Amino acid sequence: MSSPDRGRRLINPSPELYERLHFSQACRVGDHIWVSGQVGVDPATLKPAEGMEAQARLAFDGVRSVLEAAGASLADVVELTTFHTDLRGDMKEFTQVKDACIPDRYPAWTAVGVTQLALPELLVEIRAVAVAGSGIG
Template identity: 75%
Template sequence: MKRQLVNPGPTQALYDALHFSQATRVGDMIWVSGQVGIDPITMKPAVGMEAQARLAFDNVRTVLEAAGASLDDIAELTTYHTDLRGDMPVFGRVKDAFLTERYPSWTAVGVPQLALPEVLVEIRVVAVVGSGSRADSGRRDRSPAR
């Protein structure tokens, strides 16, 4: 299997300047680099947790689609927060608007700072192309019965 670099549209400039891809795909696996609430065109951070989280999830969706996947294919979600406890209720509502069923595993980490002082949250995901099939979405808990 070959490694495919994924850098949609205007993100190519980040690859050229900072030497990292927005995502890497190997087979059906996709590792998405941390996405933040910065507009990819203007390079300006959104104001507030809700706006940044929405923009960061929009950026995740754009990268996944460029790699041939969707938000439904996310298997693992890792989020980094500069105010983990204070922003979690707002972030949780935004997350649930983007990831509406078949929730992935999720780790939330509090950090003292991110790439820019205005950035409040960073979202990193691992996805498996085609794994988000809704065929078995009726049963959310797939653990064995006891």
């Protein structure tokens, strides 16, 4: 019986980010995937969306896209860490979006209040850890 590939694989569906900013959008080792923080920037305009709901949706779309490139899905997320510039004020809207994107079998989740993110207009950043195939069944 052969052992599974345990080498680190870099996941970069947007290679220009890797080249320009020197980070991987995710790293996969075996079935484990670590997704770098995703933010609510519109890919067409490269500008932050207006409001928490729109930014959260775009950030989850980013997580979903990176996970799909890594061979997984949002159902495979086992841990979320979210960073909020208005933790108390935006939590209701954020949670509604999170629950629409991950409607059951909720992952572990840590929400952190921060004073700033990469751009002044950003309200939330989402990073995730997933185990490919764990969301099945």
